[in-house]
Amino acid sequence: MEITLDKHSANQASIKITLNEADYQPKVDAKLKDYAKKAAIKGFRPGKAPISMVKSMYGISILVDEINAILGESLNNYLKEQTFRILGEPLPVEKEDNSIDWKTQKQFDFEYKIGFVDGVAVALDSTVKGTKYSIKVDDKLVNETIDNLKSQYGNSTNPEVSEAGDNIYGDLKATEGEFSKTLSLPTANLSKKLAAKFVGVSKDSVVEFNAKEVKKDEWSEAFSLTDEEAAEATGAFTFEVKNINRTENAELNQEFFDKIFGPDTVKSEEEFIAKVKETLQESYNRESKVFTEEELKKVLVDKANLDLPDSFLKEWLLRANEGKVSETDVENEYPIYAKQLTWSLISNEIAKANGIQAEHADVVEKTKEMIREQFASSGLGSQLEASMDMFVDNYLKGNEGQNYMNMMTSVQNEKVLAFVQEKIDLNEKAISIDEFKELLEK
Incomplete structure (x- = not known):
């Protein structure tokens, strides 16, 4: 077997694999013998058909299967040995005549296109500038919220x-x-x-x-x-x-307080106003955290300045989703995909270099937080907490385990971004609600 790599550019290459008879024939012969022992062919007792007849009936399909298995294993092993990071999946290069003579051919040549990045490096130091936003809930917003609640429950x-x-x-x-x-x-x-x-x-x-x-x-x-x-x-x-x-408008009385926050959670107008402000602040703290993290991602993506194999990735996306998307779809959505991919590469590299990883307990806790937020206005309270383990287990097992992987990625990203904020030049900036809305519109 011969495997050669031909780099066409800084991020795209082709891999050629040549298989000779000695590479595949022993495995083909062994598989034929195994078939012969089990084959039920009309006119012969089970396992007694001549090997020549078994070869005539199943030889080509066995040959194709074995060569494909050898190709897959060899290509994967070869790529694992390389220092660059493979993106997407290798794409088979179809021959112009698309012909292989499986009956007589002894040597087989195959070619694959690959896209890769040769290294991901982001210096986490004072040269990286970021902003940590905090949103201040003022009396104006509190009063507007209370007015809306009075109207809603009136x-x-x-x-x-x-x-x-x-x-x-x-x-x-x-x-x-x-x-x-x-x-x-x-x-x-x-x-x-x-x-x-x-x-x-x-x-x-x-x-x-x-x-x-x-x-x-x-x-x-x-x-x-x-x-x-x-x-x-x-x-x-x-x-x-x-x-x-x-x-x-509803009156600010105990009945109204109980409708909003549950029985006896607050017992006076002063406590109600304070609780509204606290709830709003918690909500905007989450929003400002998400916004800060998204802005940091942009900073790190720009700083890394990765040269992605764009043409290869577009072709891979089209072929991987054949029949589901068009070339126009891929072209329109590619900029978003490229940014997400770049961030994923950066996050994984920072995590690997600094021993950051998402633990199972972190995944479970984040899932609990998500479920609590979803049921925040349901009034279930203690009932929800009593069944929390069941909710978490059902969610993480859902979507054939993909929910678990998505949550693990989310946890890792949060840990990476927290680590980044400790290492870079981070400016803390307090902004009003109106300023925050203006930033979102940009």
């Missing part, structure tokens, strides 16, 4: 005459044409000028307005029109009122 009424902020149920119709739609109109989502037309109206009233008075976003956010419907909305409209819905 009592609904159906007054005879509308006021600002009411939801008005009725029929929207175009004066010209056949367009008609029954909907609930949240007047709070309208501009002040247009909303004023819906104040002081009663059941069976008809409100008239022109499409020019409706802002673009209001067609979807207030009138619930599709993009297609909004595009065709022109001219005069009428809205016939069928019902008026108003939500009266």
